[in-house]
Amino acid sequence: MDYSIFHQDLTQRLESSRLNNNEHIALLMFCIDHISEMNDTFGPGTSEQIVLHTEEIFRKHLPSNAIFASLGDDRFTIAFTNLTHDIESLATKLLALIQHPVRIGPHDVFISASAGLALFPEDANTSDGLIQASETALRWAKASNQHAAAHRYTRTVQIEASHNYRRINELLGAIDRQEYVNFYQPKVDLKTGRVVGCEALTRWNHPIHGILEPDAFIPVLEEEGLITALGEWTIHDACLQLKRWHASGIMLDQIAVNISAQQFCSPNFVQMVDTAIRTYGLQPHQLELELTESCLLENVEHAIQVFHALKEVGVHLSIDDFGIGYSSLRYLKDIPLDALKIDRSFVAEITTNAQVSAICQSMVQLGHHLNLNVIAEGVESTAQLEHVRGYGCDVFQGFLCSRALPENVFAQWLPKDLLWTVNHPAGV
Ligand code: C2E
Ligand code: MG
């Protein structure tokens, strides 16, 4: 459907819904990721074929109460009235259908897509408002690399949309006002039960909204190119914390921090890490940097150099969320690493899905053949614990043991001898 007809139709539907007790209308905004690069990689005409293929999927699978328009190169919007379906599962199903490889000439082209979801009347009450809200939610889906489900326009997204500029200043000023705080989640050795370290997970203690999780502020900082400032604060705070624990007799081996791709590629990153370690007098291996495969997407040669320079400094390097990225396994031979962290989406299905369980086993073997430690994240049950232990994982992390905790709660939660057992109460 032509976009102007779609817009008119949507406006009419909103009008009749208003007369009908504000019957729900859902708007989904889909975007095919990296479509502009596909012609370069797979030859001219590839993107057009992918757009046609995607339209075909929508035509085949949309229920009769849906209207659909293509918005140009990579975007599609769909409105649903008389919502009889669970819209979130429908969006998940559509994303899964789109994200199948498509045969184009001699290539199997893997498609990744993102989706944003907004609802009338909760999120907006005009067609333009609804479209804008779904666009905003889509931006968040893309920034947080969310491809399996539609990102729902939420309160935190709303804050970003309506106070974007104010919020950016707010986000930056938050470092000076000391509103960011690191929470800590333990990492446990699966053979000995010893708490070997922890991961620092940043929260924003917002003066009005209270404790906000990273997905409320990290994507905005990344989008605005401002993540490096927070990243530097996080590393310094984590190093200081480990030093303080050591001074009070809590002898954790290591502290891990997450590094975003943007921060990793920033000039002087290696020097900043080196300075932080020296400032607090840590041994380099006591700091672990958790990096994602996205670090290697932009400029592979530069990224490989940075990995080597960090290894020279002596910090530990691990690949976070391993298994869900889009780069090839080839890079594993080119970069010096210490650990792989199996993404928690695999662990979530390890006991219920034989294929997932086989993939996890293979990831552990792959890691071990490369002399890497393998960490399972997102372990929530004893059944999952036994699976990852059975596969030979070295370390686990997850709610079964503890959520990420504020510093003082974490220190109280830690077993005195650092030996964790299933009977130890979970940190909540
Ligand atoms: P991540 O590095 O993969 O961190 C693990 C996330 O999984 C954390 O969410 C943690 O609370 C959650 N988690 C741990 N165990 C379980 C479990 O058993 N079940 C479930 N369902 N979840 C579990 P959190 O704290 O919301 O962090 C989300 C992401 O935000 C992190 O993913 C990391 O990528 C990013 N992040 C956090 N702090 C920072 C930071 O300081 N800098 C950067 N660049 N990214 C950060
Ligand atoms: Mg992490």
Ligand code: MG
């Ligand atoms: Mg992870």
